[in-house]
Amino acid sequence: MLELQKISYQIKGGSREKILDHISLKFKAGEFVAITGPNGSGKSTLANLIMGIKTPTEGQILLEKEDITNLNITKRARLGIAYSFQQPVIFKGIRVYDLLCIASGELISPETAAKHLKAVGLKAEDYLSREINDKFSGGELKRIEIASILARDAKLIIFDEPEAGIDLWSFDNLVKIFQGLKKAGKTIIVISHQEKLLKLADKIVVLENGKIKYQGVLTKTLLNLTGDENGIN
Numbered sequence: 001m002l003e004l005q006k007i008s009y010q011i012k013g014g015s016r017e018k019i020l021d022h023i024s025l026k027f028k029a030g031e032f033v034a035i036t037g038p039n040g041s042g043k044s045t046l047a048n049l050i051m052g053i054k055t056p057t058e059g060q061i062l063l064e065k066e067d068i069t070n071l072n073i074t075k076r077a078r079l080g081i082a083y084s085f086q087q088p089v090i091f092k093g094i095r096v097y098d099l100l101c102i103a104s105g106e107l108i109s110p111e112t113a114a115k116h117l118k119a120v121g122l123k124a125e126d127y128l129s130r131e132i133n134d135k136f137s138g139g140e141l142k143r144i145e146i147a148s149i150l151a152r153d154a155k156l157i158i159f160d161e162p163e164a165g166i167d168l169w170s171f172d173n174l175v176k177i178f179q180g181l182k183k184a185g186k187t188i189i190v191i192s193h194q195e196k197l198l199k200l201a202d203k204i205v206v207l208e209n210g211k212i213k214y215q216g217v218l219t220k221t222l223l224n225l226t227g228d229e230n231g232i233n
């Protein structure tokens, strides 16, 4: 359903030649793909290119065989791509309930909104009518962002380190959300370092220095030594 053809991303005057170097990847409909690799390997950049936040300097991006390389974020969102940022964006001044309505594109009932909050471990009575501001903790924002993704009916969802900031929350809850999305037939790209999320994936892609170091099933060596020079066979 999604195909990256020889994607590169280069920054003029950057210290590193290419942040991403000729990445070719195919994502099938309903597939759950985990992208992992060391800090700075280009994972978030790849997610930004798929969502249209950045445009590749070389290569094409195809969504259901349609070339979307030059489409902006809004157009890609309309085509059914959703993105959960590594650092959640704060939509200041609107209520959590409003955000969930905006995300789903219609006026959902408070009960439906409550269901999405419950899925991320938040009590509706404490959050639904609360205005979003900088008083929210990082973990709360991350959960609210994930709830807004659940409210949307996207067919391709990219999660950039969904585990970030939610260490103290029962991690199994997050795993359950991903199991649910997988069951619902969503195509999922999750950037993660978490073993439990990697284990859910149909395919693992390891990035290193802007290149694909490995793609395939999760191996024991990979789990122990992701990022290690000799770890991936």
Ligand SMILES: Nc1ncnc2c1ncn2[C@@H]1O[C@H](COP(=O)(O)OP(=O)(O)OP(=O)(O)O)[C@@H](O)[C@H]1O
Binding pocket: 011, 014, 019, 037, 038, 039, 040, 041, 042, 043, 044, 045, 046, 086
């Ligand atoms: N606008 C930019 N200017 C210069 N360098 C950049 C820019 N954007 C990204 N980079 C560099 O590109 C590399 C890849 O960044 P990216 O955020 O994609 O890494 P990542 O794999 O997501 O890392 P992490 O695991 O820490 O989230 C980093 O070295 C980063 O500093």
Ligand SMILES: [Mg+2]
Binding pocket: 043, 044, 045, 086, 160
């Ligand atoms: Mg990142």
